[in-house]
Amino acid sequence: MIYTFTANDLWFMARGAGITFVLTLVAGALGSVMGFLIGWARTSRNPLLRGLLGAYVDIIRSIPLIIQFVLFNSFMAIAGNPLDPFTSGIITLSVYISGYVSEVVKAGIESVPAVMSKAARGLGMTYAQDFSNVVVPIGMRTVFPAWVGLMLGLMKDTSLIAVLGATPPELLRASQIIINRIQEPLLILLGAGAFYFVMCYVITLFAGRYEKSWRQKHEVAR
Amino acid sequence: MIEIDNVHKSFGALEVLKGIDLVVDKGEVVCLIGASGSGKSTLLLCINALEPIARGRIVVDGIDVHSKQTNQDKLRRKLGIVFQQFNAFPHLTARQNVALAPRKVLKMPPKEAGLLAEQHLEKVGLGDKIECYPAQLSGGQQQRLAIARALAMSPDYLLLDEVTSALDPELVGEVLDTLRMLAKDGMTMIAVTHEMPFAREVADRVAFFHQGVIHEVGAAGALIDHPKEARTREFLGKIL
Numbered sequence: 001m002i003y004t005f006t007a008n009d010l011w012f013m014a015r016g017a018g019i020t021f022v023l024t025l026v027a028g029a030l031g032s033v034m035g036f037l038i039g040w041a042r043t044s045r046n047p048l049l050r051g052l053l054g055a056y057v058d059i060i061r062s063i064p065l066i067i068q069f070v071l072f073n074s075f076m077a078i079a080g081n082p083l084d085p086f087t088s089g090i091i092t093l094s095v096y097i098s099g100y101v102s103e104v105v106k107a108g109i110e111s112v113p114a115v116m117s118k119a120a121r122g123l124g125m126t127y128a129q130d131f132s133n134v135v136v137p138i139g140m141r142t143v144f145p146a147w148v149g150l151m152l153g154l155m156k157d158t159s160l161i162a163v164l165g166a167t168p169p170e171l172l173r174a175s176q177i178i179i180n181r182i183q184e185p186l187l188i189l190l191g192a193g194a195f196y197f198v199m200c201y202v203i204t205l206f207a208g209r210y211e212k213s214w215r216q217k218h219e220v221a222r
Numbered sequence: 223m224i225e226i227d228n229v230h231k232s233f234g235a236l237e238v239l240k241g242i243d244l245v246v247d248k249g250e251v252v253c254l255i256g257a258s259g260s261g262k263s264t265l266l267l268c269i270n271a272l273e274p275i276a277r278g279r280i281v282v283d284g285i286d287v288h289s290k291q292t293n294q295d296k297l298r299r300k301l302g303i304v305f306q307q308f309n310a311f312p313h314l315t316a317r318q319n320v321a322l323a324p325r326k327v328l329k330m331p332p333k334e335a336g337l338l339a340e341q342h343l344e345k346v347g348l349g350d351k352i353e354c355y356p357a358q359l360s361g362g363q364q365q366r367l368a369i370a371r372a373l374a375m376s377p378d379y380l381l382l383d384e385v386t387s388a389l390d391p392e393l394v395g396e397v398l399d400t401l402r403m404l405a406k407d408g409m410t411m412i413a414v415t416h417e418m419p420f421a422r423e424v425a426d427r428v429a430f431f432h433q434g435v436i437h438e439v440g441a442a443g444a445l446i447d448h449p450k451e452a453r454t455r456e457f458l459g460k461i462l
């Protein structure tokens with residue numbers, strides 16, 4: 001019996017790409033919200049809060065993601081609360097990316113010249129009004145490209161969810177299943193690479209267009 | 223009226239204000255002069271509570287600025303401030319820059335705030351730059367924008383921290399002209415400046431700062447042309 005690449009296989013990979021995309025979207029959104037709050041808290045004046053969150057981020061960034069997947073999943077099972085692989089995977093991915101996002105957010109907030117906040121507060125704005133109307137819009141524009149880079153990295157990291165045996169499989173795991181059957185690794189990996197590229201390129205394209213809409217006119221004159 | 227009474231302030235071990243006394247009446251223009259590091263700019267930040275003080279009292283229209291009971295956000299509406307460094311919000315047009323605080327702080331409807339912004343921009347000579355972003359403005363225009371932004375909150379006092387020091391020489395004049403106009407309108411101003419001709423012309427009084435104290439204070443013309451203290455003479459001799 002000859003094993004060949006069929007339309008079904010293409011559908012299988014496309015569905016995997018869809019799962020990869022959704023994983024990226026959900027974990028990216030959750031992780032960005034968490035990362036924003038953590039990054040903001042890390043600019044606080046409270047040294048205890050800063051220290052604790054700094055340690056949290058160091059730990060998350062220093063342990064390979066694949067270990068975090070297995071550890072968290074096993075921990076929940078041992079604790080008597082087994083999660084399905086997708087839920088467990090999304091939680092781990094969100095927490096993981098939140099550490100990186102918090103660094104970017106912190107850098108963004110710190111990039112805003114202190115005189116901007118002094119000017120805002122000098123006009124009678126409260127801390128909250130200054131933060132939401134001045135610091136965040138200026139700082140987050142500065143680090144937007146770095147954040148997009150994190151999201152593209154996250155898309156590729158979602159493939160590590162395979163260690164949890166999540167079904168239906170995301171793009172890379174789906175590709176491996178087909179490779180095992182038809183023994184055409186180069187062809188299939190090339191195809192998988194093309195899927196990843198297209199998804200990343202679409203994000204880059206939209207991000208670039210969004211960025212361009214403000215970049216030229218808003219850039220701080222120095 | 224702004225009453226500054228025996229104000230002390232330190233940054234770490236460095237005492238930058240060592241007992242400042244000064245009273246500024248409504249309608250008065252007072253220029254603060256002196257070498258950099260003498261505490262002039264710090265005093266401005268203390269007057270509108272952007273910096274805390276260690277000892278003493280600052281009272282603005284009967285309100286103790288640094289008292290715990292004082293709502294400092296509300297107090298700052300009376301005290302407009304403009305800085306040396308460019309501080310126009312880069313992500314907003316000139317109109318949006320000026321309209322932001324009236325909208326957020328005074329809860330003015332956006333349309334009304336926009337019209338108010340246009341009035342103030344026209345007043346400082348930026349009527350044709352309303353839709354421009356700060357990056358499209360020269361330094362002098364950015365400083366005038368910052369002045370318009372402060373004026374839109376209808377402050378009773380204007381604090382000016384070396385607003386022309388970061389400007390190219392050819393742009394200084396347009397900003398000083400704007401300040402002259404405000405002085406003529408009767409705006410109460412405390413201005414840290416190195417522009418002696420401007421101080422002599424516009425200020426009612428001049429205070430000379432030296433190492434954290436007011437070394438000499440007096441009528442502008444008298445102090446600049448005939449300083450009594452040796453240190454004042456020395457300082458003026460260097461910069462005039």
